[in-house]
Amino acid sequence: MGRPSEPLLSRALIVETALRLVDREGPDALVMRRIARDLDVNPSSLYNHVESRVDVIEEIRGIISASIDGEAFVTEPWADAVISWAHSYRSAFAAHPRVIPLLTSQVSTSPVILRVYEQFTLAANRAGWADSDILPVLTALESFILGSVLDMSGPTVLFNPRGQEAEFPAFFRAFSALKAVDQNDPVAGPAFELGLRGLVRGLLELRAL
Structure with missing residues (x-):
């Protein structure tokens, strides 16, 4: 042959x-x-x-990170850019939530994600953030985004108090009051939008101190 x-x-x-x-x-x-x-x-x-399993994980990181759009950091004000970037970050990982533990288990040198981090850092510097604040701010945002990905990959509603209304009346009222535009995503999506805007607003207030 x-x-x-x-x-x-x-x-x-x-x-x-x-x-x-x-x-x-x-x-x-x-x-x-x-x-x-x-x-x-x-x-x-x-x-x-x-070369190794580590090499494979880094390549996987590159594939997923290629969908994260950092261009908004070049064209938009920092707060707006963070929100655009966070949405693309969440979307990139939404199809691969089981990869997250692998990517958080080792240090990365991937130029794909480092390029986005460079854009983030330059935009943060222009917005008045000190170099010493960059990694804490970035890590706080990434922790929130990845946590949201894990949340959206689980059950639609994680805690159900039905049948225990007498024991937990306040939580049951909140549970019953839940209204969603998308019945397939009544909590994770709205929570992401609310939390992201609250986090960005809080970061802006801290920067001004």
Whole structure:
């Protein structure tokens, strides 16, 4: 038999397979042997294209982060840019919430996300933030965004007091008063919008101190 016209394996194919595996089974499934099994190849063949599991995770980070839009930091006022960026950040991870524990488990040097962080930092500096404040502000925002992604990937309403109204009357009233434009997303989406605007407003007030 002649040599195949295209390689059976590639870096992109390995990473795409790994991402599908995590989406399907969770972060613990990201093991090189499992990736090889899904691709029907010997595990050692993977190392001709990727260096390690860490390398695969960084490539996954790059794929997802490529959808995060930081251009608003160039064209819009800082507060408006943060809200635009946060929406694109949440959307980028919404399809892959199970990846989050992997990406928060190791230090990253990905130029894809660092490029967005550069835009964030320059815009924050122009808005009056000191360099020493940048990472705390960024981390506070990212913690909120990623927490919202995890929230939206769970049950529509996480706590249900029905049947225990007498024990928890105040919470039951709040639960019963819940009104949603989107019945499929009665809490997570509105909570994200409310929390994001509250967080940005609070950060602006702190910056002015």
